Amino acid sequence: MSIASWVERDERVVWHGFTQMSCYNASTPVIVEKGDGNYLVDVEGKRYLDAISSLWVMTVGHNDPDLNQAAAEQMQKISHSTLLGNGNVAPIELAEALAPRVPVPDPHFLFASDGAAAVEQAIKIAFQYWHNRGVTTRDTYLALGEAYHGDTVGSLSVGAGGFGTSMFDPLRFPVMRTPGYNTDNWAELATKALEENHNRLAAVVLEPLVQGAAGILVCDPLDVSQVAAAAQELDIPVICDEVATGFGRTGTLFASQQCGIAPDIMCLGKGITGGYAPLSATAAAPHVYETFLGPDLGERTFYHGHSYSGNALACAIASRHLQILDERRILDNVQTAAAALAAALAPVEAHHGVKAVRRRGLMAGVELDPPPGAELWGRMVCANAVERGVLLRAIGDVVIIVAPLSVTPGEVEMIGHTLACAIDAVAGR
Template sequence: MHELELKDKQYIWHPFTPMKDWVEEEQLVIAAGKGIKLIDINGKEYYDGVSSLWVNVHGHRKEKINRAIRKQLDRIAHTTMLGLSNIPAIELAEQLVAIAPPGLNKVFYSDNGATAVEIAVKMAFQYWQLKGKNRKQKFVTLAGAYHGDTIGSVSVGGIDLFHRIFQPLLFKTIHAPCPSCYHCTLGAEPATCSMACATAMEHILEERHDEIAAVVMEPLVQGAAGILTQPPGYLKRVREMTRKYNVLLIADEVATGFGRTGKMFACEHEDVSPDFLTLAKGITGGYLPLAVTLTTDEIYDAFYGHHREKKTFFHGHSYTGNPLACAAALANLEVFREEGVLEGLPPKIAAVARKLTHFWELTHVGDVRQCGLMVGIEVVKDREKKIFYDWEDKIGMRICRHARQYGLIIRPLDNVVVFLPPLASSAADLETMLDIIYRSIYEVT
């Protein structure tokens, strides 16, 4: 065993990791990256099939982003935004407003997706207090939702495995059914799934809108729930209902933003402008931690006042609006524009869709879900009877570890094999990676 792997096992506590398994099993230590490949300490190359946890967009060591960070380093690495501002943060805010759904004109910086969501939750709560609607304190969340791991973001989440232990610490929310057809909690057929879930949501809003501050949702795709895709029109219907019942809409695009669904933001697919849009992950191209919460002039204006009025949003972070991260984000957006990244996605998405049709040949594939370049392949014991593998089988982990011997790094969500490659991947690269996944599922099951 390499000395570095030994030191890792001695000193590091890894996220979302059963550490006894980690210590007992052989692990990879990454030394470098180039393009869409990662390179371990032994020099072996692997496709980065999950974009280093859904953050990498244009590949590793993208020269334009590298140069932008070096250039900013020659100016200043960090300065607080509490009482000051900085050039990259100002320029980035202007560009984000220009590409965001209409009406989102104000940018609040933080440094990760969970805090971006927590900021939106706190802003929504305080907004109604400032407007004199003191009863509007509840939040509607979707079954299977994941919005991060801080106490506030866990409170608006809905994944029992991650969250049940923390129940005594959480504030209570109102749960709406998950709109995924395959996992529909209402038992609806795909043709009626969207209508059934929308009806359930409307019933909640109609009955309790006087006490509801906002609906919090991941638009189009619930990522950590297993890449659960929502029926077309569901997002737009929820937006219409929130307007009808005077409830705010928080769209969490931490995972779906920056091209993952085929458009810059998932909300664009259904022409939806939420009251809050949270972004992180791909915002810097996968280089540095940065997050933003965008909101409307109407929300901002409720907080607008003099010192004596105490309307201030009392929230902030030491690294808010970090100049290095903002410089990387500006370069990321420049790559999107100059290289026509979004315009180049349709043929790649189509290539993935064609390849995925073959996965139904595998008897242990229960469902195949795709939205843009977000893919979830659900592995089951029995497809016809919907019998799932037990947690102890570690089927998703075994498949993903098996794929490493063929040069692909992917990560499962329980029994779902997740595939979220860098947008820079060519159609040929995407097909090769999917061939490895197909082979790995076949050989393990």
């Protein structure tokens, strides 16, 4: 069946997020049938290098034989049983494997399915943590300008807005906000706000090192450590949202490690299963977790949970994925590929149609510089790159590259060259 017929069937029954369905057909969407390593293959057999790692989730390649085997083996046992009140081997094994690897000391993991849910859990945990300590005045959060933490109402509230979500502003609960990583002295301003408002703050929420959805805004790791240290000295829990930066994307397993910080609460998602299955987790340090201990069904219990929390199939895949990161020395590849990506983007950075290139590890944002009145450059550049066989997606006029951790030097070159050609096509040589 042709792509056109698939798109017709698609738009008749599927509602795509962050997508205007009235022109979905006209935007020549890729209809994927299968994956092959770092490539997606569409229903007509055309291959696309997945340079956004399927919205930043895929790590070691699609259709990976080892991850496939882990999934198949787990399915022979069980795919899911509830973690509400009972346990399951797969999430226990995953939590044991994650515990020594995350920067939260001696953590407990509360599992969910999406990044936004992990953030939602984190902010509720921080809120109840203070109630458990008998403090009811800590009723707000410090969050940063440009922040993005997901699309549920709580995660939208700590997020800074934008992306066409302003109509939901009346639903957002108010938080304190200081500027994000595009402001030079953001850390100083955040530290000042922490000092001035510490009696009211349930937590501070940070995306360490990279504000991804803001267009890959990057910061000095020392600034993150300064803010985290100030918060922790003032007894304000630090929530690190590593949904995007976690699992190797910035060059270390977690970005918090480059910042030298130990968050009190941490959000994991996206790459946790290598892009195989929806799974996320909120990790809590002992001083947080232990305040929740009390009498059975008492008020210290965390009354929150999802049907698919700790899905066994996803957890088994995530455990195998952690082993693969070591077995294949994936983080070494990230270091090499990140250097190659910097080189491949150098000509792009010099292009007259480009304002700036920002990068940490394998996350990069190429900010285009459209003339006044020009519209949709980001969209047009990505459409052109997709035609050339490299899947890219822009946020506004920032073309985002989030390369697979298993990307090869040749593929990195292909990303740089294709993007340069696409910018030529839209902005002129």
